Amino acid sequence: MSKTLFDKIWDAHVVSSVENGPTQLYIDRHFCHEVTSPQAFNGLRARGLKVFRPEQTTLTADHNTPTINQDQPVNDPISRNQLDTFASNAVEFNLPLYFPLGHIKNGVVHIIGPENGFTHPGATIVCGDSHTSTHGAFGAIAFGIGTSEVEMVLATQCVLQSRPKTMRITFNGKLNEDITAKDLALYMISKLTTGGATGYFVEYAGEAIRSMSMEERMTVCNLSIEMGARGGLIAPDQTTFDYVKGREFAPKGAEWDKKLAYWQTLNTDEGAKFDKELVFEAADIQPMITYGTNPGMGMGIAESIPTLDQVDEAGRISYQKSLEYMGFAPGEKLEGKAIDYVFLGSCTNGRIEDFRVFANYVKGKKKADNVTAWLVPGSWMVEKQIREEGLYDILTEAGFALRQPGCSACLAMNDDKVPAGKYAVSTSNRNFEGRQGSGARTILAGPLVAAAAAVTGKITDPRN
Amino acid sequence: MEKFIKLTSSVVPLPIENVDTDQIIPARFLKATDKNGFGDNLFADWRYNKDGSPKSDFVLNDPKYSGSILVAGKNFGSGSSREHAAWAIDGYGFKVVVSSFFADIFQNNALNNGVLPVVVSAEFLADVFLTVNTDSKATLTIDLLNQTVTNDATGKSETFAINAYKKECLVNGLDDIDYLLSKKTQTEEFEKARV
Numbered sequence A: 001m002s003k004t005l006f007d008k009i010w011d012a013h014v015v016s017s018v019e020n021g022p023t024q025l026y027i028d029r030h031f032c033h034e035v036t037s038p039q040a041f042n043g044l045r046a047r048g049l050k051v052f053r054p055e056q057t058t059l060t061a062d063h064n065t066p067t068i069n070q071d072q073p074v075n076d077p078i079s080r081n082q083l084d085t086f087a088s089n090a091v092e093f094n095l096p097l098y099f100p101l102g103h104i105k106n107g108v109v110h111i112i113g114p115e116n117g118f119t120h121p122g123a124t125i126v127c128g129d130s131h132t133s134t135h136g137a138f139g140a141i142a143f144g145i146g147t148s149e150v151e152m153v154l155a156t157q158c159v160l161q162s163r164p165k166t167m168r169i170t171f172n173g174k175l176n177e178d179i180t181a182k183d184l185a186l187y188m189i190s191k192l193t194t195g196g197a198t199g200y201f202v203e204y205a206g207e208a209i210r211s212m213s214m215e216e217r218m219t220v221c222n223l224s225i226e227m228g229a230r231g232g233l234i235a236p237d238q239t240t241f242d243y244v245k246g247r248e249f250a251p252k253g254a255e256w257d258k259k260l261a262y263w264q265t266l267n268t269d270e271g272a273k274f275d276k277e278l279v280f281e282a283a284d285i286q287p288m289i290t291y292g293t294n295p296g297m298g299m300g301i302a303e304s305i306p307t308l309d310q311v312d313e314a315g316r317i318s319y320q321k322s323l324e325y326m327g328f329a330p331g332e333k334l335e336g337k338a339i340d341y342v343f344l345g346s347c348t349n350g351r352i353e354d355f356r357v358f359a360n361y362v363k364g365k366k367k368a369d370n371v372t373a374w375l376v377p378g379s380w381m382v383e384k385q386i387r388e389e390g391l392y393d394i395l396t397e398a399g400f401a402l403r404q405p406g407c408s409a410c411l412a413m414n415d416d417k418v419p420a421g422k423y424a425v426s427t428s429n430r431n432f433e434g435r436q437g438s439g440a441r442t443i444l445a446g447p448l449v450a451a452a453a454a455v456t457g458k459i460t461d462p463r464n
Numbered sequence B: 001m002e003k004f005i006k007l008t009s010s011v012v013p014l015p016i017e018n019v020d021t022d023q024i025i026p027a028r029f030l031k032a033t034d035k036n037g038f039g040d041n042l043f044a045d046w047r048y049n050k051d052g053s054p055k056s057d058f059v060l061n062d063p064k065y066s067g068s069i070l071v072a073g074k075n076f077g078s079g080s081s082r083e084h085a086a087w088a089i090d091g092y093g094f095k096v097v098v099s100s101f102f103a104d105i106f107q108n109n110a111l112n113n114g115v116l117p118v119v120v121s122a123e124f125l126a127d128v129f130l131t132v133n134t135d136s137k138a139t140l141t142i143d144l145l146n147q148t149v150t151n152d153a154t155g156k157s158e159t160f161a162i163n164a165y166k167k168e169c170l171v172n173g174l175d176d177i178d179y180l181l182s183k184k185t186q187t188e189e190f191e192k193a194r195v
Ligand code: SF4
Pocket: A062, A063, A108, A109, A110, A129, A131, A346, A347, A348, A406, A407, A410, A411, A428, A429
């Protein structure tokens, strides 16, 4: 029988099935961070359990960490306690793959995973973080879990999951020049809405996806969760294999050959059935921004915010509340509007390519005086590469500074908070109320739109 | 985990769509290393002023409304995987959340903490909002064994879906981890078979 890529990976990881219930799914790689894990370790302790497969869990501190002075003790005592707890749990439970602040392998969990070769095609990958979907870019089943499930994985290397439905989203043709993977994703979410893929696992296909680099594919898969999908994945190909090969934790030698032969079988068979299929034309996609308080409220940068009569009746209260929060009016155009902050970073757009795109645009230009810019590399390896490639010099010449790696203003758990009422053009993934600080107003965009905003101080179409 | 079988309670209405986990519990409250105290910060940014005083126009601060059932607009719990959202709802004292649509991870997290997400039709949801608008003490009855939810004031009733296994867990107060631990030998055999 013909199978989808998702089916092939899922079926290869079923340990047992509960009658009339979920599947016991074996997990190959577990990523762990300081915020959603302490209660899971408490749970193990309370039950007197050990970690079942310590070498299959990779730990990095990223969410609740400062982006300056990482070599010094963390100021906030509650945050420091959380980081100390994380470190002592790694020791107590004998977890060898623990990367604390400042370690070269430290950084945002979904960036350090692929970069160090922990992320493989055909694998099952989980983390107590919804953007685990990022790793699907390698042709893996990767999804976010809650803390109870973190405890289950630590104790048994398995989770219980109901099999999601499958959806394929195909992007025909090529993207226009200066259109980034982020634009493609925001476009898609604006079409599907934030709940449009709930209950589904999405496979991305089509020429526009195939011609993307691994970094771009990660951006697309990362945002799957923003339309409610359990995860998103892309069939592995030569681009994938080239990226994985030679990385520290990638298979080596004969093991590589064996794995590669298997990975090459990982694609959706001709005639395999999806529960839902959607097709978009890549050429329709413009640079995108969001105007509201969820990632589904997006539009082309030159377009106007929808008017009230264009919104579903049941959704009007939320819609009005959202625009009120943002300080925008229905029907308003946002191009040319002044902004206050720019954030380049996060697991969505904190990779080396994003910094290349940003640096390439600001080269020879100057940062606008009215803009505070936070440029936060996704990891220390990205940071190193920024310096090695000479991007650091371009950025400093244009008036930008570089911060130290972490989630930073993506969720504003640390001091990188956008003040109430201020506008931030952000390359992160969520524009929820208060996500970047109480009262902060987030406009999501790709790295190129962010670069243009940083230079002009306004919402600007980077193609002009 | 506590058992859940049947519940009749007045409700707290929150007729807002796409309530995301950053609203349920903002990130700055995620620094704790245990599960306690999150209820005090449930919906913190909607519930309190900057100085910590309660905002009188938010439903949790309206003495008219109380009860252990939260009724919310479509797509409740979207966003992050933070289980802190379920701990906050549970910690505040809600045992059930009723909505016409839930985000996946939230639904799982809620169930893993003995909080029952009940999916109803858009019409039923609208009917509940209308009822509590006129009578703030109106009750809903959730019967897990029969999988029914009833608006006691109007008599309207619906059945709701729940995975048979999850239902069994709730009714008996069992956790997933108990099941997984019981499968350890099978897991080891699975590992051996695949190399
Ligand atoms: S960068 Fe943002 S979305 Fe990504 S893992 Fe960190 S907090 Fe989560």
